Amino acid sequence: MRICITGAAGMIGRKLLARLAAEGTLAGKRITTVDLHDIVAPTKPEGAAFAVSTHQGDLASPGAAAALVAAKPDVIFHLAGIVSGEAEANFDLGYRVNLDGARALFDAVRAAQFSPRIVFTSSIAVFGAPFPAVIPDDFALTPLTSYGTQKAIAEALLADYTRKGIFDGIGIRLPTICVRPGKPNKAASGFFSGIIREPLNGLPADLPVSRDVVHHLASPRSAVGFLLHAAAIEGERVGPRRNLTMPGVGVSVGEQIAALRSIAGDKVVALIREAPDATVATIVAGWPTRFDAKRAHDLGFVAERTFADIIHAYIDDELGGRIAG
């Protein structure tokens, strides 16, 4: 089996690649070659039994997507994207990468006349307030950001190209990923990870919003699990509605902090500082809260069940199972 990954240098891409290298198989078949693409040079995984080719550049530029899929991979993970904050700040770049890049990839597959499984990472940013208490699978996509708009458009293309038999696509709407490893970033959603990650590493963390803010979260480990499951699932089971809201934990910030306290104690929680930020609070107010994700559950997608599970996944995967201090 040959696999292609776009956005391979990103956090999820690297974790997916490490998992593929460790397992050596996907959907029960031995992986022979993996083609990696990113705007920055992607890194070959250590100790992989499969061959690796690397491609660097702008997927929307002429010929780039055609070159990437020329070897006709069996599965394409299309993870590449400009993040929400950057897509909002740079309108042209966001549309170029998140819309034109996806369309270029889909059209390159069409031109090469093969029919791979394409797993596309969409986002719960396709939804925009106001919401019902729990968001059902058939709720309208009314994004309130350019990023969410671009993801919603790529979803629509994926469904139509799949319906026409051009390829076999599955779009997975990722929850906000938490706990993201590494340093704080400037994403408006960064604090959901920061208020857990920094204290667990003995560092202070700012909390810019009220503790009653509710959001839909899943661990990086679950995100990789979603990708692997989406690569293997039978398309006929999914039917024509090819874009699925992934399961996750719908939890308030207060509940996040309570879980951190139960796992790591008061001293760790004391590192969280109230630092109200009206701009962040306004952005977050437009974001979705709780989903039922019934279709994904029924199709066998599995996430954490509690926020404590999400914290434990971070401690296990990033801290070697130990808490600092």
Place this chain on the structure above:
Amino acid sequence: MRICITGAAGMIGRKLLARLAAEGTLAGKRITTVDLHDIVAPTKPEGAAFAVSTHQGDLASPGAAAALVAAKPDVIFHLAGIVSGEAEANFDLGYRVNLDGARALFDAVRAAQFSPRIVFTSSIAVFGAPFPAVIPDDFALTPLTSYGTQKAIAEALLADYTRKGIFDGIGIRLPTICVRPGKPNKAASGFFSGIIREPLNGLPADLPVSRDVVHHLASPRSAVGFLLHAAAIEGERVGPRRNLTMPGVGVSVGEQIAALRSIAGDKVVALIREAPDATVATIVAGWPTRFDAKRAHDLGFVAERTFADIIHAYIDDELGGRIAG
């Protein structure tokens, strides 16, 4: 006030233009100039008090959209589109006209740095089965045709460009228009008009589906009314969800025929011939049925209340108020 109309040579475009010529004003302001665009040469209206410029060509071709909006019209009616059957048969042409054409227009407005009202004719084809008994305004867009996909994508662009202040867009999802004047066409939806129009003109008409098929219909007169109302409505009243399902009459084919009988009698109805067509029946089975269209009602969009009203609109507007035979 300067107005631009794309798709000006189409049935709705011509009716809109005739109405503007008759009224001489839009949203209470005198119309000075109308810019017409279509892939075929649009016809200047007779007796209009305003100046008319005509543009012919492919809106997605380089420079076409920029030339069209160079005079910075106050209102743009973007009606241009490849119809459903043709978009399904010709994948590239559908995406080029219905997606790239809309995006080219939106980007030309952005480049010219003015902020017109853009009224975009979307379609209830953005929805795909399965449906609830009545489709609410916040139901997911899951089109089952390339045409519906292209309309859904243009809707998403319109909402995002509006949110960013690039222009002030209103998308109106038209019901199936009935009774369409003129000759039968090959659209799968053609029979909804044909079973009324042909008998009223003393001609036989084929009925390819079961009489219990339910669909959402509005007259051409109502469609023009929606366009005029959408051009004049305050954007702030609409809010960020800029695409609105228009009201119409949710009616079964059997109810259509009963209304025809009550208006025109048994002899006219006898011209309808049962001619089951499995292909048409399958396509129609994926189409939406009844909508509540609450938001549009609340915003003052008005359609017919009964199918008899729709028949009377056809008799008044196309037959000079008289029935043949």
